[in-house]
Amino acid sequence: AQSVSQHNHHVILSEAASLELGCNYSYGGTVNLFWYVQYPGQHLQLLLKYFSGDPLVKGIKGFEAEFIKSKFSFNLRKPSVQWSDTAEYFCAVELYGGSQGNLIFGKGTKLSVKP
Amino acid sequence: SQTIHQWPATLVQPVGSPLSLECTVEGTSNPNLYWYRQAAGRGLQLLFYSVGIGQISSEVPQNLSASRPQDRQFILSSKKLLLSDSGFYLCAWISGGNTEAFFGQGTRLTVV
Numbered sequence: 288a289q290s291v292s293q294h295n296h297h298v299i300l301s302e303a304a305s306l307e308l309g310c311n312y313s314y315g316g317t318v319n320l321f322w323y324v325q326y327p328g329q330h331l332q333l334l335l336k337y338f339s340g341d342p343l344v345k346g347i348k349g350f351e352a353e354f355i356k357s358k359f360s361f362n363l364r365k366p367s368v369q370w371s372d373t374a375e376y377f378c379a380v381e382l383y384g385g386s387q388g389n390l391i392f393g394k395g396t397k398l399s400v401k402p
Numbered sequence: 403s404q405t406i407h408q409w410p411a412t413l414v415q416p417v418g419s420p421l422s423l424e425c426t427v428e429g430t431s432n433p434n435l436y437w438y439r440q441a442a443g444r445g446l447q448l449l450f451y452s453v454g455i456g457q458i459s460s461e462v463p464q465n466l467s468a469s470r471p472q473d474r475q476f477i478l479s480s481k482k483l484l485l486s487d488s489g490f491y492l493c494a495w496i497s498g499g500n501t502e503a504f505f506g507q508g509t510r511l512t513v514v
Binding site for chain 1: 436438446447448492494496502503505506507508
Protein backbone atom coordinates (compact mmCIF):
# COMPACT_ATOMS: atom_id res chain seq x y z
CA ALA A 288 0.00 0.00 0.00
CA GLN A 289 1.11 3.53 -0.66
CA SER A 290 2.51 5.40 2.31
CA VAL A 291 4.16 8.64 3.30
CA SER A 292 6.96 8.66 5.86
CA GLN A 293 8.09 11.63 7.86
CA HIS A 294 11.28 10.77 9.63
CA ASN A 295 11.13 13.08 12.60
CA HIS A 296 8.32 13.11 15.10
CA HIS A 297 9.54 16.17 17.00
CA VAL A 298 12.25 18.64 16.05
CA ILE A 299 13.52 21.29 18.44
CA LEU A 300 15.60 24.16 17.08
CA SER A 301 16.82 27.53 18.21
CA GLU A 302 15.89 30.63 16.26
CA ALA A 303 18.05 31.23 13.17
CA ALA A 304 18.91 27.55 12.87
CA SER A 305 18.37 25.85 9.55
CA LEU A 306 15.54 23.39 9.12
CA GLU A 307 15.11 20.30 7.02
CA LEU A 308 12.16 17.96 7.49
CA GLY A 309 12.26 14.69 5.64
CA CYS A 310 9.42 13.17 3.65
CA ASN A 311 9.51 10.01 1.60
CA TYR A 312 6.70 8.24 -0.19
CA SER A 313 6.22 4.80 -1.59
CA TYR A 314 4.59 4.89 -5.00
CA GLY A 315 6.16 4.27 -8.36
CA GLY A 316 3.82 6.41 -10.42
CA THR A 317 3.33 10.11 -10.90
CA VAL A 318 2.54 12.08 -7.78
CA ASN A 319 1.58 15.55 -6.66
CA LEU A 320 3.32 16.60 -3.47
CA PHE A 321 2.33 18.96 -0.68
CA TRP A 322 3.42 20.30 2.65
CA TYR A 323 0.72 21.46 5.04
CA VAL A 324 1.25 23.32 8.28
CA GLN A 325 -0.89 23.57 11.38
CA TYR A 326 -0.02 26.44 13.71
CA PRO A 327 -1.19 26.09 17.32
CA GLY A 328 -4.93 26.63 17.51
CA GLN A 329 -5.34 27.11 13.77
CA HIS A 330 -6.52 25.14 10.76
CA LEU A 331 -4.31 23.07 8.57
CA GLN A 332 -3.17 25.20 5.68
CA LEU A 333 -1.16 24.69 2.53
CA LEU A 334 2.52 25.62 2.78
CA LEU A 335 3.66 24.65 -0.71
CA LYS A 336 2.98 22.19 -3.49
CA TYR A 337 4.68 20.50 -6.41
CA PHE A 338 2.89 19.29 -9.51
CA SER A 339 5.51 19.46 -12.26
CA GLY A 340 8.37 21.55 -13.58
CA ASP A 341 11.16 22.89 -11.42
CA PRO A 342 11.65 20.36 -8.62
CA LEU A 343 12.60 23.13 -6.20
CA VAL A 344 9.41 24.85 -5.11
CA LYS A 345 9.04 27.86 -2.89
CA GLY A 346 6.19 28.38 -0.51
CA ILE A 347 5.02 30.92 1.98
CA LYS A 348 7.12 32.31 4.83
CA GLY A 349 10.47 31.42 3.29
CA PHE A 350 9.90 27.67 3.09
CA GLU A 351 11.01 25.61 0.12
CA ALA A 352 10.97 21.95 -0.78
CA GLU A 353 12.85 19.86 -3.28
CA PHE A 354 11.37 16.92 -5.14
CA ILE A 355 13.97 14.24 -5.82
CA LYS A 356 12.22 11.65 -7.92
CA SER A 357 14.99 9.06 -7.71
CA LYS A 358 14.81 9.16 -3.92
CA PHE A 359 11.01 9.42 -3.71
CA SER A 360 11.57 12.38 -1.43
CA PHE A 361 10.12 15.84 -0.91
CA ASN A 362 12.04 17.41 1.95
CA LEU A 363 11.00 20.73 3.43
CA ARG A 364 13.67 23.34 4.17
CA LYS A 365 14.06 26.79 5.63
CA PRO A 366 17.47 28.49 6.00
CA SER A 367 16.64 30.32 9.23
CA VAL A 368 13.67 29.44 11.40
CA GLN A 369 11.75 31.85 13.59
CA TRP A 370 9.83 31.28 16.79
CA SER A 371 6.62 31.79 14.77
CA ASP A 372 7.45 28.67 12.74
CA THR A 373 6.53 26.54 15.73
CA ALA A 374 3.83 24.27 14.33
CA GLU A 375 3.13 20.77 13.11
CA TYR A 376 4.11 20.03 9.53
CA PHE A 377 2.47 17.38 7.36
CA CYS A 378 3.76 16.00 4.10
CA ALA A 379 1.05 14.76 1.72
CA VAL A 380 1.07 12.89 -1.55
CA GLU A 381 -1.64 12.66 -4.15
CA LEU A 382 -1.40 9.65 -6.40
CA TYR A 383 -1.84 11.02 -9.88
CA GLY A 384 -4.84 9.49 -11.50
CA GLY A 385 -5.73 7.87 -8.22
CA SER A 386 -8.83 8.06 -6.13
CA GLN A 387 -10.27 11.42 -7.09
CA GLY A 388 -7.72 13.58 -5.38
CA ASN A 389 -7.03 11.24 -2.52
CA LEU A 390 -4.33 12.79 -0.37
CA ILE A 391 -2.21 10.50 1.73
CA PHE A 392 -0.67 12.25 4.71
CA GLY A 393 2.43 11.51 6.72
CA LYS A 394 2.26 11.30 10.49
CA GLY A 395 3.43 14.86 10.91
CA THR A 396 6.51 16.49 12.43
CA LYS A 397 6.14 18.81 15.35
CA LEU A 398 8.59 21.71 15.17
CA SER A 399 9.40 23.67 18.30
CA VAL A 400 11.53 26.78 17.86
CA LYS A 401 13.14 28.20 20.98
CA PRO A 402 13.40 32.00 21.10
CA SER B 403 -14.84 32.53 -1.64
CA GLN B 404 -14.98 28.93 -0.58
CA THR B 405 -15.46 28.13 3.07
CA ILE B 406 -15.91 24.93 5.00
CA HIS B 407 -17.85 24.62 8.24
CA GLN B 408 -17.58 21.77 10.67
CA TRP B 409 -19.36 21.32 13.97
CA PRO B 410 -19.32 20.82 16.84
CA ALA B 411 -15.81 21.88 17.82
CA THR B 412 -15.71 19.62 20.86
CA LEU B 413 -17.81 16.69 21.91
CA VAL B 414 -17.80 14.34 24.87
CA GLN B 415 -19.90 11.21 24.40
CA PRO B 416 -20.38 8.04 26.45
CA VAL B 417 -19.40 4.66 25.06
CA GLY B 418 -22.28 3.16 23.10
CA SER B 419 -23.90 6.45 22.22
CA PRO B 420 -24.47 7.56 18.61
CA LEU B 421 -22.44 10.19 16.78
CA SER B 422 -23.17 12.70 14.08
CA LEU B 423 -20.62 15.23 12.87
CA GLU B 424 -21.61 17.60 10.12
CA CYS B 425 -19.55 19.36 7.50
CA THR B 426 -20.82 21.85 4.95
CA VAL B 427 -19.06 23.70 2.17
CA GLU B 428 -19.93 27.07 0.69
CA GLY B 429 -18.82 28.74 -2.49
CA THR B 430 -18.39 25.69 -4.67
CA SER B 431 -20.44 23.00 -6.31
CA ASN B 432 -19.86 19.28 -6.62
CA PRO B 433 -16.86 19.30 -4.27
CA ASN B 434 -14.86 16.24 -3.34
CA LEU B 435 -15.29 15.91 0.42
CA TYR B 436 -13.20 14.00 2.92
CA TRP B 437 -13.22 12.93 6.54
CA TYR B 438 -9.85 12.51 8.24
CA ARG B 439 -8.99 11.51 11.76
CA GLN B 440 -5.90 12.96 13.38
CA ALA B 441 -4.61 10.81 16.21
CA ALA B 442 -1.53 11.52 18.27
CA GLY B 443 1.51 10.02 16.61
CA ARG B 444 -0.49 8.70 13.69
CA GLY B 445 -0.94 11.77 11.55
CA LEU B 446 -3.96 12.24 9.34
CA GLN B 447 -5.80 9.08 8.48
CA LEU B 448 -8.30 9.16 5.65
CA LEU B 449 -11.62 7.67 6.75
CA PHE B 450 -14.07 8.44 3.96
CA TYR B 451 -14.29 10.45 0.80
CA SER B 452 -17.15 11.37 -1.47
CA VAL B 453 -17.17 12.62 -5.04
CA GLY B 454 -20.90 13.27 -5.17
CA ILE B 455 -24.29 12.88 -3.55
CA GLY B 456 -24.77 9.38 -2.21
CA GLN B 457 -21.26 8.33 -3.24
CA ILE B 458 -19.11 7.25 -0.33
CA SER B 459 -15.79 5.43 -0.36
CA SER B 460 -14.34 4.00 2.81
CA GLU B 461 -10.61 3.77 3.26
CA VAL B 462 -10.42 2.12 6.65
CA PRO B 463 -12.84 -0.43 8.12
CA GLN B 464 -14.13 0.89 11.41
CA ASN B 465 -17.04 1.69 13.60
CA LEU B 466 -17.92 4.78 11.60
CA SER B 467 -19.99 5.56 8.52
CA ALA B 468 -20.43 8.58 6.29
CA SER B 469 -23.24 10.00 4.19
CA ARG B 470 -23.54 12.69 1.53
CA PRO B 471 -27.22 13.69 1.53
CA GLN B 472 -26.63 16.96 -0.32
CA ASP B 473 -23.99 18.27 -2.69
CA ARG B 474 -22.27 20.40 -0.07
CA GLN B 475 -22.98 18.36 3.04
CA PHE B 476 -20.94 15.49 4.41
CA ILE B 477 -21.84 13.68 7.62
CA LEU B 478 -19.77 11.34 9.78
CA SER B 479 -21.78 8.97 11.97
CA SER B 480 -21.62 6.08 14.33
CA LYS B 481 -24.40 3.99 15.84
CA LYS B 482 -22.39 3.04 18.92
CA LEU B 483 -19.20 4.82 19.84
CA LEU B 484 -16.17 2.96 21.16
CA LEU B 485 -13.42 4.34 23.36
CA SER B 486 -11.06 3.97 20.42
CA ASP B 487 -13.16 6.42 18.39
CA SER B 488 -11.76 9.27 20.46
CA GLY B 489 -9.70 11.63 18.36
CA PHE B 490 -9.65 14.76 16.30
CA TYR B 491 -11.83 14.61 13.18
CA LEU B 492 -11.29 16.88 10.23
CA CYS B 493 -13.51 17.51 7.24
CA ALA B 494 -11.75 18.61 4.09
CA TRP B 495 -12.69 19.87 0.69
CA ILE B 496 -10.20 19.26 -2.06
CA SER B 497 -10.49 21.42 -5.13
CA GLY B 498 -10.21 19.58 -8.39
CA GLY B 499 -8.23 22.28 -10.13
CA ASN B 500 -5.10 22.54 -8.06
CA THR B 501 -5.76 19.80 -5.55
CA GLU B 502 -5.30 22.09 -2.60
CA ALA B 503 -7.14 20.86 0.47
CA PHE B 504 -9.17 23.16 2.69
CA PHE B 505 -9.88 21.93 6.17
CA GLY B 506 -12.64 22.59 8.65
CA GLN B 507 -11.85 23.63 12.19
CA GLY B 508 -12.02 20.04 13.37
CA THR B 509 -13.98 18.26 16.09
CA ARG B 510 -12.30 16.97 19.24
CA LEU B 511 -14.26 13.86 20.16
CA THR B 512 -13.74 12.27 23.55
CA VAL B 513 -15.52 9.00 24.22
CA VAL B 514 -15.82 8.27 27.93
